[in-house]
Amino acid sequence: SVLLLPPEHQHLRYNPLKDSWVLVSAHRMKRPWAGQVEKPPEELIPRYDPRNPLCPGNTRANGEVNPSYDSTFVFENDFPALQPDAPDPGSDQHPLFQSKAARGVCKVMCFHPWSDVTLPLMKKEEIIKVIDKWAEIVEELGATYPWVQIFENKGAMMGCSNPHPHCQVWASSFLPNEPAVSDRCQRAYYQKNGEPLLVQYAKQEAEKKVHYVLIKIKFPIAFLLFLYLYCCSSGLAAIMKQLLTKYDNLFEVSFPYSMGWHGAPTGPHLKEDNSHWQLHAHYYPPLLRSATVKKFMVGYEMLAQEQRDLTPEQVTHFALYTDQCGTRFWLT
Amino acid sequence: SVLLLPPEHQHLRYNPLKDSWVLVSAHRMKRPWAGQVEKPPEELIPRYDPRNPLCPGNTRANGEVNPSYDSTFVFENDFPALQPDAPDPGSDQHPLFQSKAARGVCKVMCFHPWSDVTLPLMKKEEIIKVIDKWAEIVEELGATYPWVQIFENKGAMMGCSNPHPHCQVWASSFLPNEPAVSDRCQRAYYQKNGEPLLVQYAKQEAEKKVHYVLIKIKFPIAFLLFLYLYCCSSGLAAIMKQLLTKYDNLFEVSFPYSMGWHGAPTGPHLKEDNSHWQLHAHYYPPLLRSATVKKFMVGYEMLAQEQRDLTPEQVTHFALYTDQCGTRFWLT
Numbered sequence A, B: 001s002v003l004l005l006p007p008e009h010q011h012l013r014y015n016p017l018k019d020s021w022v023l024v025s026a027h028r029m030k031r032p033w034a035g036q037v038e039k040p041p042e043e044l045i046p047r048y049d050p051r052n053p054l055c056p057g058n059t060r061a062n063g064e065v066n067p068s069y070d071s072t073f074v075f076e077n078d079f080p081a082l083q084p085d086a087p088d089p090g091s092d093q094h095p096l097f098q099s100k101a102a103r104g105v106c107k108v109m110c111f112h113p114w115s116d117v118t119l120p121l122m123k124k125e126e127i128i129k130v131i132d133k134w135a136e137i138v139e140e141l142g143a144t145y146p147w148v149q150i151f152e153n154k155g156a157m158m159g160c161s162n163p164h165p166h167c168q169v170w171a172s173s174f175l176p177n178e179p180a181v182s183d184r185c186q187r188a189y190y191q192k193n194g195e196p197l198l199v200q201y202a203k204q205e206a207e208k209k210v211h212y213v214l215i216k217i218k219f220p221i222a223f224l225l226f227l228y229l230y231c232c233s234s235g236l237a238a239i240m241k242q243l244l245t246k247y248d249n250l251f252e253v254s255f256p257y258s259m260g261w262h263g264a265p266t267g268p269h270l271k272e273d274n275s276h277w278q279l280h281a282h283y284y285p286p287l288l289r290s291a292t293v294k295k296f297m298v299g300y301e302m303l304a305q306e307q308r309d310l311t312p313e314q315v316t317h318f319a320l321y322t323d324q325c326g327t328r329f330w331l332t
């Protein structure tokens, strides 16, 4: 029988955080690409733009004036997808046409007063301030809301409509689908194995010494965990700066991505035992072949199953780490 | 208590085919868009291009020469994501790093000999030939493979790399995630209610007379089902032509989308009772605001939950139908 060579032979890989499978067909990278080519990101972003509503001192859509902030700056999203006071649809519903109330808060958080920087270009001390603010916001909104989603859409390719470095925070009165699935998977694993899924995953990766990007830069995962335990925001800031600099260097472009944090559910769930949860971040980079050719998650992916054109191991060769779940790191 | 006004107040809607929830925040459409603008589709596509590997009489990447076909033309994908003979990864695996064999066949199906037509521009008789060929391929590959995914990625925006009108067929040795979830939901509903989920859904929509695009063009859903029962490919061809013409007219552009068919699982499942399954198609149109501004499924959507900026009812006003599951129609 022939030996499976992952870059040559398609196969399925399990995503334990979603309890689902990914089709890995790495030989697909050999096909020529005559499809859509993206515009590379704008290179000349002014440090200050008088018309940009995220810059210090400028007036936003609702007439409010931003302070002349010199670090992070958090404000309520002027076009929030979630508002605190939406009415309830009521309960007289056909089971196939159910709807439920959704309440929440959407905030925007600027990382820096300058529009022409990104996280990897910021100083470690500045990134620490971002991380500390993340922790503060989760604590504040998580006191009542069951889920606080911090996420960054970076780059026009990822639907970001403002080049100023920023992320968003959407807190909701409900536990959204993705964390609900991840909660279920982590809980089941913990109940069976007595240790969190992601901690065992990390240990395995450290042992195999193949997957983890930070191994390459001398942070085995065990050390990463340790690091955060003792150094807190500072260790994470260093790791984020390294990861994102690698992204930028890969195709020599300010690398687009969507990223976000997944921690244990909050609000009413704070009273529950959440030992199965391991706080972690997901990074989803869209670029596949170059600065201008992305991976399209379309027909087969939408209708049948996620499919990837590179193995995680090959991506490690590109000096960044990604697995079935996207790029990921976690801390405790 | 305030009444919920769906275009004004965010709320959650249930997607019964996925047993998950969608955040509907229609007021988000009011926010200004300064983000990415797509190139409108190329307008001048030559009817015949000597370098296009999908045109009649041309030579493909593997050296094979296409016949001078005058209707549909099916051939093996020259860069298949699934091949019939991939090796097995073996079973000695850590539960967190499982992989499985994936085998299959990928085919490409040209709809028409001309590159400058699309389904809505084709004659009804020509569309019938496409539908009949779909049925033939599913029967052929479904004899052994448990899942045969027919899908069309239309337009560069949906990752299509060749303007010639075509779809793809990927048959696999496994039941992919999406149909596996849909199978589970339809089965549970059927066991509880004794009628297929989608048939009850269709009846409800016909009763409410609000959702279904074809109601507007005098095909209530019941009639649609009836139509297909008696007219087979011909009725479906008429409906497809109407739906896709509506898409094209919406923003006066050759409308991009990904679409595909979901029928009961095949191969070994042919022996099972599949009364819970209702054959149906999903259409996923990416455009939101205009021919050049799409809806980005990014940070919040990838990390937390699907979110839409328009209610299904509003989309009906745009003369096309889409619900939490994308645009959809089904037949029996």
Ligand SMILES: O=P(O)(O)O[C@H]1O[C@H](CO)[C@@H](O)[C@H](O)[C@H]1O
Residues within 6 Å of the ligand: A035, A295, A296, A297, A298, A299, A300, A301, A307, B153, B158, B159, B160, B161
């Ligand atoms: O097969 P194609 O048209 O080259 O490729 C397109 O469809 C595939 C199936 O949805 C996707 O995996 C690719 O990312 C997309 O570019």
Ligand SMILES: O=P(O)(O)O[C@H]1O[C@H](CO)[C@@H](O)[C@H](O)[C@H]1O
Residues within 6 Å of the ligand: A153, A158, A159, A160, A161, B035, B295, B296, B297, B298, B299, B300, B301, B307
């Ligand atoms: O809030 P923004 O940056 O205007 O919007 C962006 O992120 C949102 C959350 O992921 C998405 O729903 C939008 O489609 C995207 O364009």
